[in-house]
Amino acid sequence: xxxxxxxxxxxxxxxxxxxxxxxxxxxxxxxxxxxxxxxxxxxxxxxxxxxxxxxxxxxxxxxxxxxxxxxxxxxxxxxxxxxxxxxxxxxxxxxxxxxxxxxxxxxxxxxxxxx
Amino acid sequence: xxxxxxxxxxxxxxxxxxxxxxxxxxxxxxxxxxxxxxxxxxxxxxxxxxxxxxxxxxxxxxxxxxxxxxxxxxxxxxxxxxxxxxxxxxxxxxxxxxxxxxxxxxxxxxx
Numbered sequence: 001x002x003x004x005x006x007x008x009x010x011x012x013x014x015x016x017x018x019x020x021x022x023x024x025x026x027x028x029x030x031x032x033x034x035x036x037x038x039x040x041x042x043x044x045x046x047x048x049x050x051x052x053x054x055x056x057x058x059x060x061x062x063x064x065x066x067x068x069x070x071x072x073x074x075x076x077x078x079x080x081x082x083x084x085x086x087x088x089x090x091x092x093x094x095x096x097x098x099x100x101x102x103x104x105x106x107x108x109x110x111x112x113x114x115x
Numbered sequence: 116x117x118x119x120x121x122x123x124x125x126x127x128x129x130x131x132x133x134x135x136x137x138x139x140x141x142x143x144x145x146x147x148x149x150x151x152x153x154x155x156x157x158x159x160x161x162x163x164x165x166x167x168x169x170x171x172x173x174x175x176x177x178x179x180x181x182x183x184x185x186x187x188x189x190x191x192x193x194x195x196x197x198x199x200x201x202x203x204x205x206x207x208x209x210x211x212x213x214x215x216x217x218x219x220x221x222x223x224x225x226x
Binding site: 004006031033035040041042043044045048055056058091093103104105106107108109111 | 118119146148150155156157158159160163203205212213214215216217218219
């Protein structure tokens with residue numbers, strides 16, 4: 001399978017705990033995105049990487065959230081001191097060079113439930 | 116965050132019927148994308164549009180990039196059971212990597 005891969009698919013955690021999600025993009029894609037989707041809504045942009053550089057962050061990304069892409073391949077999204085409001089589907093997407101019109105391809109997401 | 120206006124919010128149709136949905140924005144975009152999402156899965160790309168006025172087909176699906184750059188339309192002809200799901204439009208403007216998504220259209224096929 002050469003699509004975007006996310007792990008884990010589901011995560012249940014207690015409020016106050018830290019969680020980390022991983023995303024493996026399509027191998028030839030240099031751009032990687034994180035989105036968050038709550039029930040009944042469309043995905044909302046969180047952050048974007050071009051290779052290893054984090055170039056844009058949404059105001060939705062509070063200081064409890066941190067994303068990394070250390071070698072320009074896979075990425076991790078960490079949420080510290082989780083809150084119930086963090087419960088959502090966290091989606092990763094990747095794309096190639098925008099100049100060629102490469103659209104975003106999404107993974108199947110990590111569903112986070114904070115109890 | 117901002118979301119595009121997508122209509123209708125939901126549709127109940129019979130198998131074989133044609134479907135139309137649209138998406139509008141208060142700002143212009145240079146790219147429109149249409150995705151379908153099944154429960155528990157990520158959005159799957161259906162059609163990508165890069166030019167105002169562009170009309171693109173993918174099997175029974177046809178989408179158009181509005182001439183004003185502020186809207187897009189998706190049509191599905193002769194619906195089948197596997198068309199059930201939530202359809203999202205998404206737009207992106209010049210110099211901005213962020214995709215802004217619509218609120219979704221939930222398609223249900225009545226037996």
